[in-house]
Amino acid sequence: MNAINNNNAALQVEELHKSFDGVEVLKGVSLSAQKHDVISIIGSSGSGKSTLLRCMNLLEFPDSGKLRVHGEELDLAPNLRGGRSRRFKRQIERVRSRLAMVFQSFNLWPHMTVLENVMMGPCIVLKRNKDEVEAQAKTLLARVGMLEKCHMYPECLSGGQKQRVAIARALAMDPEVMLFDEPTSALDPELVNEVLLVIRELAQEGRTMIMVTHEMRFAREVSSKVVYLHQGRIEEQGSPEQLFNSPQSSNLRRLLASQH
Template sequence: MSSLPILQLRAVGKSYGGNRVLKGIDLDVMRGEIVTLIGPSGSGKTTALRCMNFLEAYDEGEVWIKGQLLGYRSSGRTSRDRDSEASLAEVRRPVAMVFQQFNLWPHMTVLANVTAPLLLSKKMSKALAQSKALAALERVGLEHKAAAYPSQLSGGQQQRVGIARALAVEPEVMLLDEPTSALDPERVEEVLSVIRSLAQDGMTMVMVTHEMSFAAKISDKVVFMEAGQIVESGSPAQLFGNSRTQRLQQFLKPWLDRSLPFATTTACMTSASAGVEVGNVSH
């Protein structure tokens, strides 16, 4: 793993009118690392994620991808010129995003949905784009659905197509915005299984989720946010088993109360967390 972060946030802030929704976020994401953002609704998790690829234009601080400033022509806290669309596209090329609501084009087949970014942004030939799209669909177990339309798929299948679309562009970092929140409970595991497989392959990921058990098992770093700020961050063992702040303890209590008093998972194995089961219950 490189000693330099592949993704860096430095004092990142974002306001909508008079509402300051991010208040100076600092975060380093190392290559191969899985970072999970947790926290109550409205805490700024999704806004922070969207600032990481400039889907939201942050207005304070800096975001760096592989050592390049994202979104602006110069760094600093003063007024800055927004970068050109061509430069933006180039800097964020290593990053792909998986959306909460799938964002598939309903009039296009599964194959066409996955192929489109390769044709539009990568300027690939149709034959090469389709080949890469089929490989990505096979990676998520949906190559047999290539000719289907989104309306013919379950929610879990649609989200797996969304993951395939992100994979097809061969990103170095994947951003996942609550990838299971729009799914029926019985479809959640099929999506988590794909994400787990990507993690095992070494994909760098930043994920917003309410699946506390999954976050505890898969993450290298967990970041707890509230009111636009990072309240606490650290390993899953620290945050889920030995949290320092009363607010995080309060946030986790409903999930912990529903957990069974068995041994902890490997990810959270720590003496301070004895008696807390994190393996089978989702928040």
């Protein structure tokens, strides 16, 4: 599916291809997120969902295709192996600073306190004043219900608490787009709701978000758009009502039936 070139899009990928060891994982994926969109990406395990998200944030470099953030296209020049690598480091760093990713495995720095984890990005990447960053970090931690834990280390926290800190850390970068890679998949069932509540509040305040999730009910309730990825291609996309009430893809119908 080809995305329309829209310079006003918050984030746009066009014809992304990515292979690992000769196996093509993404087979020409195009997707556009407008400001305030909440896009949920669903699909079976191995469909390429997390790879797509990692390509958006350049944690993986696409083999081909285009990536734009608010109309600015990243210049990813082919390297000697035929893939793409950094050509203009400053541009890539600038664009990546406008995106924030929340990982399923939290990715907190274990040697830093909760407060230090949240402060690190704005201080080091954005070069902001430490006192201002600390005040903002405490505000964000209070927002996700973690201020009282600010001087603790990640090993002392539950999975749900770690993920809430990770969300505060992402928000501290004041991103234009937030990317969530199955943010509840590593959590015990009783801890899932506390993280989903924070994400729901972000959606309600108009944050632009793209989320890979297996929480179908949550995707239905908070998304402005749902994308179904199957074997490296977008097989169906549309409103939550369209995909969950009247799915056209037989593969999507099977996936939804397996959730009951």
